[in-house]
Amino acid sequence: MALFRVHIPILDEVKSKGLKPALRDKVDDIFTRVTAGLNMRDVRGVLRDDLPGRPNPRLKPHAEGFWLHMKPTYYHNLVDGLYPTFRLGWLSVYAFAFEIITGVYLMIYYTPSPLVAYENMLDILSNVPFGRLMRDMHKLGAEVMVIVVALHMLRTFITGSYKFPRQFTWATGVILLGVTLILSFSGYLLPWDQLSLWAVTIGASMAEAAPPEVVGTNLNLLVRGAPEFGAGGLLRFYLLHIIALPLAGILALGVHYYKVILHGHSLPPGAENAGEDTARKVPMNVRTYFMPTILTRELWYVSVFTFLLVAYSAFVFHAPLEPHADPLVTPLHITSPWYFLWLQGMLKLGDKVLWGVILPTVIIGLLVSLPYLEVGPSRRYGDRRLGLSAGLLSVIVLAALSYMGTPHYAVPTSPDQEAVASLLPQTQPGPLRLAPWGQLVLGSYQAAEWQQAPTPAMRELLHTFDDEINQVQSSERQNVEGIMVVEDWQTDLKKVTLRVVWTDMTTNQPNEFSQTAFLHRSSDYGQGE
Amino acid sequence: MKWQIALGTLTVLATLIVLAIVGVGEPKRMAEFTTSYNARQIETGGLIFENNCRSCHGPQGKGIEGVAPAINAADLFNGDRLKAIGYAGAVEDYVRATISSGRPVPSQGTSYPQRMPTWAQRFGGPLRDDQIDSLVAYVMNWQDRALQEAAKVTPTPLGEVVGTDITIPLPAGNADQGKALTESNLGCVGCHILAATGPAWLPSGDTPGIGDRAASHIGQADYTGQATTPEQYLLESIVSPDAHVVEGYAAGIMPANYGARITPQEAADMIAYLLSLR
Numbered sequence: 001m002a003l004f005r006v007h008i009p010i011l012d013e014v015k016s017k018g019l020k021p022a023l024r025d026k027v028d029d030i031f032t033r034v035t036a037g038l039n040m041r042d043v044r045g046v047l048r049d050d051l052p053g054r055p056n057p058r059l060k061p062h063a064e065g066f067w068l069h070m071k072p073t074y075y076h077n078l079v080d081g082l083y084p085t086f087r088l089g090w091l092s093v094y095a096f097a098f099e100i101i102t103g104v105y106l107m108i109y110y111t112p113s114p115l116v117a118y119e120n121m122l123d124i125l126s127n128v129p130f131g132r133l134m135r136d137m138h139k140l141g142a143e144v145m146v147i148v149v150a151l152h153m154l155r156t157f158i159t160g161s162y163k164f165p166r167q168f169t170w171a172t173g174v175i176l177l178g179v180t181l182i183l184s185f186s187g188y189l190l191p192w193d194q195l196s197l198w199a200v201t202i203g204a205s206m207a208e209a210a211p212p213e214v215v216g217t218n219l220n221l222l223v224r225g226a227p228e229f230g231a232g233g234l235l236r237f238y239l240l241h242i243i244a245l246p247l248a249g250i251l252a253l254g255v256h257y258y259k260v261i262l263h264g265h266s267l268p269p270g271a272e273n274a275g276e277d278t279a280r281k282v283p284m285n286v287r288t289y290f291m292p293t294i295l296t297r298e299l300w301y302v303s304v305f306t307f308l309l310v311a312y313s314a315f316v317f318h319a320p321l322e323p324h325a326d327p328l329v330t331p332l333h334i335t336s337p338w339y340f341l342w343l344q345g346m347l348k349l350g351d352k353v354l355w356g357v358i359l360p361t362v363i364i365g366l367l368v369s370l371p372y373l374e375v376g377p378s379r380r381y382g383d384r385r386l387g388l389s390a391g392l393l394s395v396i397v398l399a400a401l402s403y404m405g406t407p408h409y410a411v412p413t414s415p416d417q418e419a420v421a422s423l424l425p426q427t428q429p430g431p432l433r434l435a436p437w438g439q440l441v442l443g444s445y446q447a448a449e450w451q452q453a454p455t456p457a458m459r460e461l462l463h464t465f466d467d468e469i470n471q472v473q474s475s476e477r478q479n480v481e482g483i484m485v486v487e488d489w490q491t492d493l494k495k496v497t498l499r500v501v502w503t504d505m506t507t508n509q510p511n512e513f514s515q516t517a518f519l520h521r522s523s524d525y526g527q528g529e
Numbered sequence: 530m531k532w533q534i535a536l537g538t539l540t541v542l543a544t545l546i547v548l549a550i551v552g553v554g555e556p557k558r559m560a561e562f563t564t565s566y567n568a569r570q571i572e573t574g575g576l577i578f579e580n581n582c583r584s585c586h587g588p589q590g591k592g593i594e595g596v597a598p599a600i601n602a603a604d605l606f607n608g609d610r611l612k613a614i615g616y617a618g619a620v621e622d623y624v625r626a627t628i629s630s631g632r633p634v635p636s637q638g639t640s641y642p643q644r645m646p647t648w649a650q651r652f653g654g655p656l657r658d659d660q661i662d663s664l665v666a667y668v669m670n671w672q673d674r675a676l677q678e679a680a681k682v683t684p685t686p687l688g689e690v691v692g693t694d695i696t697i698p699l700p701a702g703n704a705d706q707g708k709a710l711t712e713s714n715l716g717c718v719g720c721h722i723l724a725a726t727g728p729a730w731l732p733s734g735d736t737p738g739i740g741d742r743a744a745s746h747i748g749q750a751d752y753t754g755q756a757t758t759p760e761q762y763l764l765e766s767i768v769s770p771d772a773h774v775v776e777g778y779a780a781g782i783m784p785a786n787y788g789a790r791i792t793p794q795e796a797a798d799m800i801a802y803l804l805s806l807r
Contacts, residue, residue, distance in 0.1 A: 047534075118659065126562045129555045130548075300537035307540040307547070314551045323573065324659050489589075491673045493571055509734055518575035520568035524561070 036065030046292040058291040070257050071290050072264060076279065079265045080288040080297075084159050087301055088152035089260070092176075094302045095145035096249065098309065099183075102138040103242070105130075110190065112238035114231050117192035118324045125321070132318070137309055139319035142184045144309065146339050149180045157370075157391050160379030161266040165277060167371035169259040172252050174367045179249040181339060186241040188337055189234060195427060197229060197325035198334040200237070202344060204229070206360075209352040228327055266379070275377035322427065331426035332417060333407040341405030342398050348410050416500040416513040419468035419482060423461055423498060424517055429525035431461055432496060437521050440486050440494055447482030469500065477502040477511075492521040567666060574667025577660055581648070584720055590671060593716035595784020597641060600624075601671040603679030620672075625665045629654075642781065691796045693788040695756060695765045700794055702801025710799050715791070720783070730806055738806030739763070746775070763800045767791075 037060025225232020264279030450462030592599030629649035768788035
């Protein structure tokens, strides 16, 4: 009697069926487990787009597998193409996954401390293979995700899909939009450069304005970790960015997805009677099964999307990296991230509390409660003229407010500083730093005599300078002159001084504003960061 | 459906090709970024030097006799200075260490009246580590030229110096030569500079040029010097700066060694230039 009896089932199979059939059946069995219900013949059928057998084996993975149980088994053939969804929801989820993958790559090389964060960025750019590409893709992906999520919401609004029975789906969608925006915003601070510090400072200053004062002060402390951004604030934004918000996003996404399965995709507004919802009662003859049709479409859609993101980041888009964050130096022309420019625009309209705190809160409240307030039964465009016009108006107002948020609108500055900033801006490299180093000929030049400058690059620079100098001239400021001095300073280093001199007519005294920049032969600002 | 599968497969392949292209270029790109970042550090360091260091170490780091030594000097980069004080490390480390922690005691053989303050935040100064790095990169960028110039220049003896007696007769001065001297490595504009108008002897706002100021100072009741003419006043200000200190300034800041550093002709040139500023 053996102490152990080893029983290997495959051997029994081989004994009864023969070697080849037994192995084939075993492989098929493993295959079926991996695909959660499809054997090899079924998968071949899917790939060939054969008609499924009855009962349809392709429904099995939806019932047995984890991933596909989050997808509907079939769509109405009116919603299986680009219109009316444009697959924006799917694209949002994909962008989220894209951000997680690129983000984890960057996390490996990043420490959330003001002492080393910026150095880490330099390291990612100079010493990590694919470091710059990952950073560019993460940044581009974030901006694209904001656009895609916003368009997804706009589409849902336009087709009226937020109406009964999908009100709650809409509400979770608004939460997801908020998560997307704050995710993007919190990531802004992490590089710890001038751009990130000051863009985020604009946003955080709104927390401080929340009334009453005791709330604002403490809210500000909570957000920034101290009265001003520093080690505490950076760590808080980092934790928000990598833990709190992704977790909130995944939870809200789960609910959102579940509701989409539960209610089905709403049909185009004209396809059903007003007030009816027939998404769950799809007749057999108009069904498009997820497998293989929808699956193929979703896959090619994200393949192309990925290619565009990767190629654009590799060859065109480069995330900016400005000088190290400095709480003591406020650059001229700071702006919030573009998707919050509308808020910055509102802040310029008046009271910080009203425009920066109360109104945004009202807007968020209105967005969440929209489907509960607007309960007209019809989703047809013709019946919703007022609602659609209001939506269109909101988009226009948002665009106008965003324009007002840019430095072009109502920013009090002095024209002499503007003139210098036209060549030497403080938030981007600008024309002087981008000009070919070799064409900066040593000497002193008058902006007004730009035509006599020795090289094309200098003519262009001085011409720009001269145009700006003419803006400085006013009844109070006369005899305005722009002067550019190029000096040889060190090996491969030139010193460029831009001076604006004028006579102040109120005091009849000469006045001057000047700024100096050092330019090195190899500093090469053209590569993006 | 076939074209969709084909397109999906093609774009996946295309993505892989793009990644391969990027991957092949990475070593070159990383090297280029390192080069350009070092260049930008030098640029930033230049601004930091102008704002913080120039007032003592002089324009272009040539030093101001009696205030602070030259940094843009061959003996720093060729190691002589380090040998003299017994520092065994590299020049760059020496520069970084000195900038960071300052100079609590003078080096042997020197007697600069002021101590260099600490500059790095970790030593209680104002500059972050990355700013210190930029400053070091800027200082080290003087190396080539400092060594080259030292090889070319043979020091010429100064000859007769003007001394501290303000009553000696001076030769006729050349104002243009004088202007050039104020901008030379005598180091005048290292300290005598105002943000808005440049060199402090120029007229500025309601204040006339130094020529008029010299004439009016000697007539003032609180004047403590010996000069009886504007020429003598200016010479006295240069060679015996503490004989009379204008209100609002402190005694002992300007080095008192210019009498031993300039010739009577140079003194006359500078005075001619300064008197022309009304």
